[in-house]
Amino acid sequence: MTSSAQNAIQNLTPTTPQSMFTRYIFTIEHFSEIAKEIYYGAFMPDTTNEVSVYKIDKLTPTEIWDIVRKGSFGKKKKQNLKARGDIEAKNVTIDSLHLVPNTTGLHANIAGWPPSSDRVRQVNYATLLASKATLHTL
Numbered sequence: 001m002t003s004s005a006q007n008a009i010q011n012l013t014p015t016t017p018q019s020m021f022t023r024y025i026f027t028i029e030h031f032s033e034i035a036k037e038i039y040y041g042a043f044m045p046d047t048t049n050e051v052s053v054y055k056i057d058k059l060t061p062t063e064i065w066d067i068v069r070k071g072s073f074g075k076k077k078k079q080n081l082k083a084r085g086d087i088e089a090k091n092v093t094i095d096s097l098h099l100v101p102n103t104t105g106l107h108a109n110i111a112g113w114p115p116s117s118d119r120v121r122q123v124n125y126a127t128l129l130a131s132k133a134t135l136h137t138l
Contacts, residue, residue, distance in 0.1 A: 085133030
């Protein structure tokens with residue numbers, strides 16, 4: 001099945017608590033391959049106070065990596081791809097955190113973060129997400 005066909009199927013498939021999402025990791029400072037551990041930095045919100053993830057239900061490992069390799073990511077991001085953290089949707093809903101699916105494609109955001117002025121709570125939430133995610137390296 002082609003990636004565009006997979007995207008179409010994903011759009012029709014509702015997100016359930018068991019739906020899988022992945023967070024791509026572009027720096028070695030955000031994980032330990034030896035300890036098989038993801039660090040909180042991988043799940044810290046960006047300047048829009050969201051964390052970008054991708055729905056990966058029914059995708060093969062190659063198709064999951066190809067989201068970055070063949071997608072609209074910039075050249076530098078593609079070259080710096082190091083790992084990913086897979087997480088079930090049910091593990092994203094912590095207090096105010098929730099998934100906001102994009103209306104097209106596989107992209108979603110983890111939204112509902114505390115304001116950037118409350119870094120302690122942000123780090124706590126990111127640490128919980130990282131602890132629930134499974135590391136996959138290239």
